[in-house]
Amino acid sequence: MTRRSLRGRVAAAGVGETAYYRHGQAPEPEFVLCLKAILAACEDAGIDPRDIDGFASYSNDRNDPPSLATALGTHQLRFSNMQWGGGGGGGAGAMANAAAAIAGGLADCVVVYRALAQGQFGRFGQGSRANTITGDSALTNPYGQMSPAQYYAPKAMRFMHEHDIGQEALRAIAMASYHHAQANPRAVMYGRPLTEQGYDESRWITEPFHLYDCCMENDGAAAIILVSAERARDLKQTPAFVLGAAIGAGYRVHSTQAGFATPDLASSHFKTVARHMYEMAEVGPTDVDVVQCYENFTGGVLMSLVEHGFFAPEEAMDFLKLENLIAPTGKLPLNTSGGNLAECYMHGLELQIEAVRQLRGQSTSQVAGAKVSLAVAGPMVTPVSTIIFGSEAVL
Amino acid sequence: MSESYLPPGLPIPVPEPSGLSRPYWEGVRGEVLKVQRNPKTGVYQWPPQWICHDTQTFDVEWVEVAPKGVIYSWTRVWHPVHPALKEVGPYIVVVVELPHAGKVRMLGNLLGDPRQAVVIGAPVEAVFEHHNDAAPPFTLVQWRTIGGEAG
Numbered sequence: 001m002t003r004r005s006l007r008g009r010v011a012a013a014g015v016g017e018t019a020y021y022r023h024g025q026a027p028e029p030e031f032v033l034c035l036k037a038i039l040a041a042c043e044d045a046g047i048d049p050r051d052i053d054g055f056a057s058y059s060n061d062r063n064d065p066p067s068l069a070t071a072l073g074t075h076q077l078r079f080s081n082m083q084w085g086g087g088g089g090g091g092a093g094a095m096a097n098a099a100a101a102i103a104g105g106l107a108d109c110v111v112v113y114r115a116l117a118q119g120q121f122g123r124f125g126q127g128s129r130a131n132t133i134t135g136d137s138a139l140t141n142p143y144g145q146m147s148p149a150q151y152y153a154p155k156a157m158r159f160m161h162e163h164d165i166g167q168e169a170l171r172a173i174a175m176a177s178y179h180h181a182q183a184n185p186r187a188v189m190y191g192r193p194l195t196e197q198g199y200d201e202s203r204w205i206t207e208p209f210h211l212y213d214c215c216m217e218n219d220g221a222a223a224i225i226l227v228s229a230e231r232a233r234d235l236k237q238t239p240a241f242v243l244g245a246a247i248g249a250g251y252r253v254h255s256t257q258a259g260f261a262t263p264d265l266a267s268s269h270f271k272t273v274a275r276h277m278y279e280m281a282e283v284g285p286t287d288v289d290v291v292q293c294y295e296n297f298t299g300g301v302l303m304s305l306v307e308h309g310f311f312a313p314e315e316a317m318d319f320l321k322l323e324n325l326i327a328p329t330g331k332l333p334l335n336t337s338g339g340n341l342a343e344c345y346m347h348g349l350e351l352q353i354e355a356v357r358q359l360r361g362q363s364t365s366q367v368a369g370a371k372v373s374l375a376v377a378g379p380m381v382t383p384v385s386t387i388i389f390g391s392e393a394v395l
Numbered sequence: 396m397s398e399s400y401l402p403p404g405l406p407i408p409v410p411e412p413s414g415l416s417r418p419y420w421e422g423v424r425g426e427v428l429k430v431q432r433n434p435k436t437g438v439y440q441w442p443p444q445w446i447c448h449d450t451q452t453f454d455v456e457w458v459e460v461a462p463k464g465v466i467y468s469w470t471r472v473w474h475p476v477h478p479a480l481k482e483v484g485p486y487i488v489v490v491v492e493l494p495h496a497g498k499v500r501m502l503g504n505l506l507g508d509p510r511q512a513v514v515i516g517a518p519v520e521a522v523f524e525h526h527n528d529a530a531p532p533f534t535l536v537q538w539r540t541i542g543g544e545a546g
Contacts, residue, residue, distance in 0.1 A: 125476060126476050126477075127476040127477035128406050128477075129477075129478075130406050131406065131407060132406060132407045132408070132409045133406035133407065133408055133409070134408070134409055134410065134411040134412075134416075135411055135416070136442055137406070138406075138408035138409065138416070139408070139442055139501070139502060140502055141405060141406045141408075142401075142405050142406060142407070142408050142533075142535055143401070143488055143502060143503055143504050143535065144401050144405065144472060144475075144477070144480055144483075144486055144488065144504070145472075145488050145502060146476060146477060147476040149474070150470060150472055150476075150488065153470035154467075154468035154469060154470050154488070154490050155468070157468050157469060157470060157515075158467065158468035158490075158515070161468070161515050203473065203474070204471070204473040204474070204485075205473060205474040206470045206471065206472045206473060206474060207470050207471040207473075208470075252448065254442075258442050260468075260490045260500050260501070260502040261441055261442055261499065261500050265467065265468060265490070265500075266468075
């Protein structure tokens with residue numbers, strides 16, 4: 001029996017994005033942004049957009065595959081997929097689903113996409129305006145607990161308490177994103193550096209999260225084209241091969257609203273998921289050259305890095321120092337495009353794109369000779385997801 | 396209580412049409428705290444489910460539990476995301492573990508000074524906060540530290 005794995009069978013062949021805008025500033029409808037990102041990814045890959053035969057997204061993206069396929073005039077539609085779960089937890093999952101479809105023969109050319117123009121719809125960071133509320137939300141919203149930052153803060157607070165981790169660790173994560181954004185002209189926070197003092201003096205959102213511990217909310221769109229490894233080798237870009245991916249959560253991880261009841265509260269929920277990803281990839285944390293790790297909130301990055309095996313909780317204060325986290329010299333360059341905090345909150349798809357660019361040598365904060373590139377999707381939700389890419393030399 | 400911890404205007408909790416959580420909401424109106432338990436194994440669960448998660452049987456029972464616990468985690472909210480909280484200063488949300496009920500956890504506000512130091516592991520007791528003028532009326536389960544400054 002052949003080993004069931006995605007390793008080396010599928011590759012990211014094209015990446016693309018629109019300009020990234022501040023929340024509410026997109027000059028075009030969200031659907032148009034989505035189309036433009038997909039066309040940019042096709043141009044990057046050197047493929048005809050009409051050859052796309054599959055679409056995959058996450059977080060209930062509003063732009064459905066039949067509408068996109070019709071608008072783009074694709075020859076046929078063979079795969080249309082939505083990864084369950086809110087927030088950015090499904091970003092790597094959508095990539096994995098697309099890769100699985102290609103490896104399994106369901107489709108040949110799948111685009112993973114995410115488009116957000118929250119000014120044209122609703123914002124994530126606002127509470128419910130309903131008069132009455134039921135279910136898990138009824139156990140939280142009446143206590144003023146109703147935004148993602150509020151739901152996840154107790155998870156980070158408990159983790160920091162258990163392991164005696166100080167605010168400086170979260171600050172280093174925030175500063176790494178801002179540091180890298182200063183080299184990236186696409187970044188919304190390009191030209192807006194963050195100092196330690198600026199972080200320390202920023203207002204609390206909800207403890208332990210300062211303003212700079214929280215992601216932005218932005219408008220824009222991003223897309224990635226996946227094809228078989230064989231086809232990717234014939235296209236114009238250096239392929240970023242999928243080594244391994246995994247989706248899920250551990251034992252009885254509750255909904256975001258009922259997250260207070262999750263047995264393993266102080267977790268990003270990658271303990272089982274990261275293990276499956278590494279097993280498929282046949283690499284371990286010491287092999288990873290560069291990490292993109294979804295910052296909904298910096299506390300989630302802290303726990304994700306621990307659960308991906310980069311350091312023990314007790315080592316967090318020593319490891320999470322800015323000099324360790326920045327390209328090209330740091331021992332674990334983190335969020336090298338600026339990420340959700342400072343490049344753009346494109347729900348983490350910009351992190352997937354950056355992981356691919358690192359393997360091509362095209363990052364604005366390039367890690368020299370990067371061969372293994374990790375992209376972790378939104379932590380602390382369920383299901384979470386994670387994916388690792390490798391260059392030809394790793395296969 | 397004459398005054399609620401947070402001002403009126405937040406979403407009013409009501410049981411869902413299926414009635415899953417109705418025993419809880421009816422219980423707290425009478426200052427009785429109820430959670431679910433598996434009658435065969437004694438395993439507690441919260442929030443409510445239709446099925447016992449350990450035996451996959453549907454004979455879930457509701458049992459009264461002592462309204463006390465310990466602070467498992469917390470956050471102090473400074474940035475409001477609802478119009479009703481616009482003029483409110485910081486407020487404290489606590490996750491409370493009930494060691495005598497299978498370590499199930501609940502979420503509420505910690506009464507008292509919103510700028511007080513919050514101690515993980517501190518014992519707390521429930522305060523039933525009645526909203527009798529709301530439509531429909533409801534009761535929230537708030538928490539205060541035992542022997543602490545909260546009142």
